Amino acid sequence: MTDINSPHTSIARHTASAVYVRERDLVEELIGKVSFTQMMILQMLGRMPTPAETAVLDAVLVTIMEHGHTPSSIVTRLIYDSAPEALQSAVAAGLLGVAGTFVGTMEGCAKLIDEILAAPDGIEAGATAVATRIRAARQPLPGFGHPFHKPDDPRSPRLMAVAEAAGVPGRHIAALKALSSAVDKAWGRHLTINATGAIAAVLGEIGMPQGVMRGIAVISRAAGLVGHIYEEQRIPTARHIWDAVGEAVPYRAEGK
Numbered sequence: 001m002t003d004i005n006s007p008h009t010s011i012a013r014h015t016a017s018a019v020y021v022r023e024r025d026l027v028e029e030l031i032g033k034v035s036f037t038q039m040m041i042l043q044m045l046g047r048m049p050t051p052a053e054t055a056v057l058d059a060v061l062v063t064i065m066e067h068g069h070t071p072s073s074i075v076t077r078l079i080y081d082s083a084p085e086a087l088q089s090a091v092a093a094g095l096l097g098v099a100g101t102f103v104g105t106m107e108g109c110a111k112l113i114d115e116i117l118a119a120p121d122g123i124e125a126g127a128t129a130v131a132t133r134i135r136a137a138r139q140p141l142p143g144f145g146h147p148f149h150k151p152d153d154p155r156s157p158r159l160m161a162v163a164e165a166a167g168v169p170g171r172h173i174a175a176l177k178a179l180s181s182a183v184d185k186a187w188g189r190h191l192t193i194n195a196t197g198a199i200a201a202v203l204g205e206i207g208m209p210q211g212v213m214r215g216i217a218v219i220s221r222a223a224g225l226v227g228h229i230y231e232e233q234r235i236p237t238a239r240h241i242w243d244a245v246g247e248a249v250p251y252r253a254e255g256k
Helices: 026-030 036-045 051-063 071-082 087-095 106-117 123-137 155-166 171-187 195-205 210-234 238-248
Strands: 012-014 019-021
Touching: 019 026, 019 036, 036 051, 051 155, 051 195, 051 210, 071 087, 071 210, 071 238, 087 210, 106 123, 106 171, 106 195, 106 210, 123 171, 155 171, 155 195, 171 195, 195 210
Parallel strands: none
Antiparallel strands: 012 019
C-alpha cells in the first residue's frame, strides 16, 4: 500500500512515446488545443479552468507584463549589457525585483482580503479593523497607492470589470472595495487601489492560492523583460542609463 504522504509528484510523467501532464496526453490532448493560460491553470491547480478563470488570468498576465523603465527592466538592460551572452541572466536579474515593493505585493493584499472575508462581523467591520490596525502601526499597505497613477490607477477598475463580466462570485472584489473605503477614512485621504491590489482580488476570485500569486507576476514580467532585451539589442540604452546615474549621483567626500 502506497503512503500518500511519501514524497511524490502529481504534475507530470513520461513514457518512451508520450508525455503526460496532470494525466493528460501532452501531444494528443494539449498541444494546439489549449492556450498557454489554460495550461498554466491545469499544470498548477490540476484541473482545466473555466472560461471565467481563463479570462481573469489572461487579463492579469496582460496587465503586469509591462510598465516601462522600472527597476526590473532597468536592471535587466544593465545586466544584458554586461553579459550579452547570457540572456537568461538578465531576465533573472530583473525578476529579482518582483518583490514586496514593486509588482509582487499582491500576496500581502490577498492576506488582508482573506482576513476581511473571515471577519465574524462582516466585511465592512473586517475592513475597518484592518485599515485601522495598519494605519495605527504605520505599516506599508500592500495593494494601495502608486507614485505615478493619481488619483486612481486606471488598471484596477478594468481588471475588476473583466472579472465581474466573466461571472466570478465577487466576494474578494467586494472585500477589496470595502477595504478601500475604510483606508480612505483611516488615512483621511484617498489612496488608489493599485494594480497588484486588484490582482489580489481577482486571483482570489478564481481560487489562486496566496502562496503562488507572486509567481503569476514572475511569469508575466519574464515575457516583458525579454521584450526589453530585444529592444536593447536594437536600440541600446544601458550605457545611457549608466551615464545618467553618474550625472544624477555625483561623488561627494564624506561629511561635505
